[in-house]
Amino acid sequence: MTDVLEELHGGYIVARATADRVSAIVGLLADDGLGAGRERPIDDPVYTDAFRAIGADPNQLLVVVLDDSDRVVGTLQLTFIPGLSRGGALRAQIESVRVASTERGSGLGSALLEWAIGYSRDRGARLLQLTSDKSRSSAIAFYERLGFVASHEGMKLAL
Amino acid sequence: MTDVLEELHGGYIVARATADRVSAIVGLLADDGLGAGRERPIDDPVYTDAFRAIGADPNQLLVVVLDDSDRVVGTLQLTFIPGLSRGGALRAQIESVRVASTERGSGLGSALLEWAIGYSRDRGARLLQLTSDKSRSSAIAFYERLGFVASHEGMKLAL
DSSP, X not given: OOOEEEEOTTSOEEEEOOGGGHHHHXXXXXXXXXXXXXXXXXXXXXXXXXXXXXXXXXXXXXXXXXOTTSOEEEEEEEEEEOOSHHHHOOEEEEEEEEEOGGGTTTTHHHXXXXXXXXXXXXXXXXXXXXXXXXXXXXXXXXXXXXXXXEEEEEEEEEO | OOOEEEEOTTSOEEEEOOGGGHHXXXXXXXXXXXXXXXXXXXXXXXXXXXXXXXHTOTTEEEEEEEOTTSOEEEEEEEEEEOOSHHHHOOEEEEEEEEEOGGGTTTTHHHHHHHXXXXXXXXTTOSEEEEEEETTOHHHHHHHHXXXXXXXXXXXXXXX
């Protein structure tokens, strides 16, 4: 059963990810200059375990974009973070955005992000945040066109 | 009952935040150049509601640092984010770090962050991340001394 969240124009749909989509999502994560060196074989059980952990947390929403042939052509993960800061504001955060190389330039990336912005607002979030590797200059320009402001340093520490 | 997570040297303890500490935490959040304009009166019920939402989510951990007079002199929030990226890595994220102005220069900030790094590692996180406003140059240098790398743009969109 596909849990459809939104129909985008062009015949694409945004749907909650199901277990049978995990390999396709990992394929998209790995089909990327930075992601390629970071991922394992798509059938590695670490991904099934991680998918289960995502599904167990109501503050996580992993979505796929399906094309009209039911192929996974996009993904992102939304995380909702309650907090005291900014007047007790709920934050939404986006991780792991990918659009299949076959679909780039189709406007799908913008449509997917606009869906995420609307969904986060509807859920009561007052701030939406993400980090983007500084080497991804076209991604950063893309997010700026959507209204994001690169006001912060995104700092990472490998554990 | 104080749920002590760690004793730091200097008589400080790190403890899970309880409802009776919310006002003191909000006081710390507001006692800050950027935070001052963003917070409401400390008794505003939005904070109690947000505290309840944090407590309902096992992937959130809001902590306080108490001094030897049981005064709240520091805080931060840890969020654990399961995901498929990076081989199904669990991420930890830090938000809303504050140390009371009376304690600055005491090494408390480093001790608190080092506790957060160890706690995140013990919980199985493989990456720890945070964003810091680009105007906070001394905070950014502080995180770099702890090993964080400013590899990403931290992008925000008000909803």
